[in-house]
Amino acid sequence: ESVLTQSPGTLSLSPGERATLSCRASQSLNSRALAWYQQKPGQAPRLLIYGASSRATGIPDRFSGSGSGTEFTLTISRLEPEDFAVYYCQQNGRPPWTFGQGTKVEIK
């Protein structure tokens, strides 16, 4: 089982700042199978990034993903008020598919 560890647990930033979220895998992953999701309170998760670096339909270009192997990063170039939420990475390369524990991006 590939365990995903996200850091930091909480990121306190101001609107307009840059956010860098990390996802580390316990085993090397096929980059095709690394995704990032955003979840706001009371809402279902929303796909942001798939294949480690491809933006899903309708996702603004301030969101970008990078990485390979065991180290992956989600970057939000300039935080908008609607970006304050919890972010999860997920690997779906081979079962069991796993999620990271999440990073909360909160307003400083």
Add this chain to the structure above:
Amino acid sequence: EVHLVESGGGLVQPGGSLRLSCAASGFSFNTYVMSWVRQPPGQGLEWVSTISSTDASAFYADSVKGRFVILRDYSKNTLILQMNSLRVEDTALYYCAKGGRQMDEELDYWGQGTLVTVSS
């Protein structure tokens, strides 16, 4: 437009059973991988189960293996999760999610979830 609507959640005693359904529309249901993901109150996401488009393969988290069964009703475009021998730790919001055509693709659409509470 893709729509996924879950139903069937509720309060059940430990050891009981529940059958969750997910009505799918807006896409070719028999072509895509489907999954269940759960979220305990105040906690993170946990993958539960995935079924291939052809029913040839089904996978389960160790925490539910042998107790839960994932099924597809092609005639009704419905994904099902039959949950037996429920435990308190199964309490969660259960989401239905659409995958890609292959097993190793992302979950691109999610329902709003149905709440399962296991308590005496």
